[in-house]
Amino acid sequence: MLTIALPKGRLQKPVLERFALLGIRPDEEPGVSRKLIIPAGAGARFVILKDSDVPLYVERGAADLGVCGLDQVLESGADLLTPIDFGFGKCRLCLAAPRESKLGSQAALADAAEMGRSLRVASKYPRLSARWFARRGVPVDLIALSGSVELAAVSGLTDAIVDLVESGRTLEENGLVVVDELLQVSARLVVNRAAYRLKVEELLPLLEKLG
């Protein structure tokens, strides 16, 4: 029996389509059913999760495998195998700032160091952001927010934001521009390290067909 962590939200549909190609279909439709665990035939079941919780469930073994964005894999710091890049759910994790600010108008990070104080940055990705700025030697005051991150830069709470950019429309409509790109994101298959070894007979055929 394989337990598969299925993310809610925009990734759910394409993920279910990929598993359906292998004959793994939930017995009830996740959008309709209120069940949190949905069997999928005799050999598998789906657990329905927020995508940011997928890495932890899989690392701790409550699910054997799952799907989430590369951003969530890296932000969680979870110790996982990431054998497959599905290629959908594509977006970019970007540093963005108001168009008329020094950072935004020059579209260069180097100038931030000349501000004479730490760069203030808001993000839902404090771990990823901290590491990225640290590697560039830029002192940064990171503010972890849980929603409407753009507002932080627009309202003057911070100098810049680190957030996912899909089409760029939200940024544009709020007068923000991309300064730099931290990461290219797409949906990844994540697998528990021990499950990969102990359930290898069930998992390998699945990995071959998903890949």
Place this chain on the structure above:
Amino acid sequence: MRPLVEPSTPLPGTQDLLFEAARRLRRCEAALCDVFEKAAYGEVIPPAIESAEVFGPEAFRALDRSGKLIALRADFTAQVARIAATRLANLSPLRLYYRGSIVRRLSADSGPVHERLQAGCELVGAGGPEADAEILSLAAASMRALGLRNARLSLGSTGYFSALANAAGASPRLATALHDAVDRKDLPTLRALCEREVAEGKARDAILLLAQPPRPQADARAMLERAEALAPSDEAREALRRISAALSAAGSLGTGLEVDLGEVRGLGYYTGIVFNLYALGSPRPVGGGGRYDTLLGRFGDPRPAVGFSLDLDALVPLAEVG
């Protein structure tokens, strides 16, 4: 009246073991010690604190009154290497075992520590594949002694990975990125790194093979032969031969053994074969080991050694002992 002690529970990452839990741990330890003693290994009990230089950055450190940096035990193997290299310098081979707890920081950049109960063996002064096989067999016997019938042993080699990284002329930064991708079985990232930064050739092809799924012992020969045909250097060929030789010498272990050339996870000082143990019911490896031929040299006695340790916190709840 004096106020109550706050907090009144153990620190996160530590625990109190009471009565039956304590009894279980001792029974498991006794079963393991029995296996180790019968294989002619002798117990050593190193101190709980050491000079900080013995351990890596994961150790929990403090300054003593003279300003010297000391650390809580973070790794038995380094302590056993120190003992072997100093008080037991003229005896080869040495068969030593230990049990007890280690204290480590959760990661190099985090403050919190956790305590882990371990038991393990070190075979010092024996550099051949028979020594590798002896340690593999002993690890498998330990799983059986704890009643874990469905355990798996996944065998790889950090020596082989290093040989490929050397042959590819990888910078330390690139080697780290490749190691991380191999360790995560992240074929897409590995492919992107190779295409961007490794010249076409045998080394690149061999590196790309590292993210392949593991092969059971029965199919391992074919995979090792395929890898040997691609081996870009004598160093790489030698590392592969060591895996084959260890497999031949070990024979049937009675524990599911698989060869995974992408099994590169281990302590920083491993130089040759490396392995991890997995058991149904534990989401993380329950033990692991490998060859470390340069560690004793740090203490002035350059002798080869190989060993393994078991994570008793993970194993005791799963064990079926009398």
